[in-house]
Amino acid sequence: MSDSAPAGSTALFSLHGMWCTSCALAVEGVLKRAPGITQASVHYPTATVYVQGEAQAIALATLAPRVSRIGYRLGELEAVQDAAERLEQEGRYLSLRLGVAAVFGMWTMLASILIYAGAVPAGRIELVMAWVSGAFSLPVVLYAGVPFYRAGFRTLLARRPGMDVLVSLGVLGAMAVSVWLLGQGSVEVYFDTAVMLIALLLVGRLAETLCRQRGLKAFEALALAPGDVTLEREGQIASHPLSAACMNDVQRLAPGETLLLDGELMSAGWFDTATLSGESVPRYLVAGQRVYAGYRFIEADGEVALRLRVNATPGERRRDHLCEQMRLLQTQKGELHKLADRFAAWLSPVALVLALITLPVAFMLGASLDEAVVRALSVLVVACPCAVGLAVPLATLAGSDQALQRGVALRDPGAFETLARVRAVAFDKTGTLTAGRHRVVHAECRDALGGDFHRKLAAATRQSEHPLAQGLLRWALESGDKQNEEEDASRVVRLDEVAGAGRVIAFERGERWWMGSLGWLGERGVTLEGAAHQADHAFASQVVVADERGWLATFYLADPPVEDGRASVRALQAQGYLTALISGDRQGAVSWLGEQVGLAPNACYAQRSPEAKARLLAGLASPTLYVGDGVNDTLCLAAAGVGVAPMQASDAAREGAAAQLLRPGIGGVVQLLRLARRTRNVMLQNLVFSAVYNTLALGLVIVMAVPPLAAVLAMAASSLSVTLNAARLAWAPVDGDPAKGSP
Incomplete structure (x- = not known):
């Protein structure tokens, strides 16, 4: 995007300096409050910002200063390779901090365990061990935990406090209370609480970063490998870097060469257009027709080479616009995501208010100052929603394992939430409903x-x-x-x-x-x-x-249907799903295939471009599931609620899909949807239990003295309960053939 946004009133930017989803919410809040902005969304996995509003209001020069005031940097939409390098650096940064937390935290925990277990003589030796515990916690708190404090401060500036504020206050509060107790000669310290919070959350953040790196591979696969192009300039034919190509240049293509630029043909020839059209048969294109980057030139009529006039350079090619549209679609949030955002927005302020209230109330009710402080600290520790954080990931992990056993690999375990609510299932033709073998x-x-x-x-x-x-x-x-x-x-x-x-x-x-x-x-x-x-x-x-x-x-x-095509489509229809076939191939072949697999004629759509396929998919009952195997399907895979790539899919489709079938056919789609419904039930059970736990635990620590250690143990118990409930999903496998319609 340029510094002055186009009149289309939408823009995409890259956001630098994000640490977590709370950072994304903070920037989103700042942008939404900016005058002239009607919509703003920050996609944390790809660090992409989408804004909509008045042309001047969404200009980079207008928005960048607002974002920089809370510690982040808004810039031009960065290249995929640059984003991948940035995430790789973030991964190394997190790994180093996690290593420090593990090495020094281990000694902190060991010293604390010796005190709790009474393994050292009471008195002076216990006090020494308490100081040792505090000394080893310092590198963890002062180095490994710094990103939490920074993110917490920034979200406070944005008036959108999130989990990092709670974590920071819990860690710093545990350290301050422990040092104060040590000064009074007490060995009841809570350095281990601070260390555990930092170490466990660093593990989670590192896993998130690795997932974000994997998510960028979809864009890498869509991008064409850089190379040289042969251009005619002033009567000279020479090879030039791709970046040197200009509008209206004349490019020469040799047979077998893949186009790196969009252009208009100056002579006729045969092309393999499967990457964008999905057609398995080469097409004969005449002079004056447009060709696009990704097409493969096969042969020209009576000529060794073919000539075309360039009309789109890198960054403006149709393929580049497809990549940009994928990023735009990923910034849109579903209802569950919005609900989670609202939950995070009110949980932290409520916990902070309760902790602040607990301190004076406990003191007025007769508790000593140190008891009142410890009770307030317990409120902060209990409020850290470990069980809530584990409720969905553990269920998705168990569901992902079950899906893998049934031949479906989930690249995005979070897709289970959407899968359980899918209402329409659409298929590509060649390589998806067919094996691509005529x-x-x-x-x-x-x-x-x-x-x-x-x-x-x-x-x-x-x-x-x-x-x-x-x-x-x-x-x-x-x-x-x-x-x-x-x-x-x-x-x-x-x-x-x-x-x-x-x-x-x-x-x-x-x-x-x-x-x-x-x-x-x-x-x-x-x-x-x-x-x-x-x-x-x-x-x-x-x-x-x-x-x-x-x-x-x-x-x-x-090209006949896959072996389980008809049975699987029937199973989906029996379970109430709307089914459709959307293809770039000709009408006759699409209609015949639809008849073979049991689809109604009005559910078979032919000769659709990638953009038209995405628009058609958006018109189906939402959420949608789309199954496609080619580069021409990447836009649909991004636009759908959940994208699925069949076993023989292209690299671009595999990287852009949330799930991949590991066995021939489409039976895995039926299994995946059935398993998703069971997984969502477990998620809801875990969330309900976690909410009940947090409510009861907060009420308990407010009315009575609960040591922070007991709060940590209660958190561990609640986490164990959701773990066992999620394990039920793995212990009770889904029976039945994928082609059967029973849930």
Whole structure:
């Protein structure tokens, strides 16, 4: 984004200096209070800020000073590689602090345990051990805990105090009370409480950072690898770095080269457009048509190289806009996320008020000053919602393990919350509902098909990687005998291929075949009497074979559904899910596949671009689940409530999806949704118990003296209870076949 925002009244920026979700909420609060801002959202995992409002109000120059006043830095939307490097540095930073907390905290805990267990002689030795405990806690508190204090201070400045404020007050309060008690000669110190809070929370923050690093891989996979481009300038043809390309430059492409720039063709050629269109068959594009970065140039008509005029440079390409739209979609928050934000917004202030009230009330009721201070400290410790923090993660961890046993890997365990509420399930076509392996569904031949024909067909298609040729090869091998083609007339001595159109094959005994599309054979003057396309097989791809006498055979090939496709779609429909097929492929193939798997004709959408697919998905009942395997599906995977990548998905789809199927077919989707409903039930049980615990515990420490150590033990007990409840999910596996509809 530029310094002056466009008139579209929306902008994306990168936020630097975030430490936790409380930081995200603090910045979000500051932005929402800014004049002229109608909407603001901060996505913590990718550190992306989305703002909407008046053009001048959302300019970087306007917003950056507001954010800097609370200690953060707002900047241009950073490149994916820069974000990955920044997160890697944060990971090393956290690992170092966690190492300090572990090494020094271990000795603090050991000294405290010796005192609690009465393992040292009472009196002077106990006092020495208490001082030793405090001494070893200092590096933890003064170094490892600094990020908590900084984040707490910043969120206070933003008037959005979060968990870091509670943690900071709990740690510093435990240290202050312990030093004060030591000064009075008491060994009832709480250095171990401070150390435990810091160490455990650092572990959680490090895990969050690693998850954020993994989340950025979706954008890395979508980005094209940098390279050089061949440009024509002032009559000279030379290779230039990609960054040197300018608008209206003329680029030359060699066969097999992947486009790194968007442009307009100056001559016709064949392209593999699967990365953005999803079509498995190459397309013939004529002069004047637009091509996009990610397309692969196959061959030009009558030319070695192809020329195009550049009309989008890096940062403005269609692929770059797809990446930007993914980041925009990720900044939008679901209802559960908003509910969690509201919970965090009021919990910390309530705990602080209760602690402040407890101190004078306990003192007025006859407690000594040190007892009143300890009781207030206990309120802060009890208010740290460890059980609440564990309630959902433990359930998702158990659910993720169960999903893995059933062939589904969850990249984002938090997706369980959305999965349990999914109302619509949409599928891509090629590579998702189909295996991407074309098969012959109908064949016609001029003469009786003998073993010699099958061997020649196998030899003619053996070296081709085209999906239709591979389908013909499988048909020939399955239908013919096993005689070695090298020993008879089927041996190929010459093969000339016109990429995306057909091939001319010369066999050893002088026979020649032409194999390709009906139009291509007609252009070469081949007699095609009897080769007309059958309307009954309009859904299929047609391949015509001819010899010197004319038309020889016609094959109709289609990409059949995966083995469990029909049963899985039926199971989803029986459970009340709205199901749909959204593809970039042609209408005939999409309608036929929909019929094969049991989808209604009005639930099958064909010839949709990535952007159109995302808009169509947004119109389905929300939340949605989308299953797709290609680069052209990444936008839908981001726009859906939950994205799922099938087993053979591309890198971009795998990294952008919340879950990946580890087994062929789509049966894992049925299992995942069923398991998600059970996991959500466990989450809700844990949350209810945690809320009851926090309410009762806070009430107890207010009305009676509870030492901070007892508060820590109570926290441990509540954490153990939610752990055991989450373990039930693993102990009671989900039975049944994925294709069955019972929940």
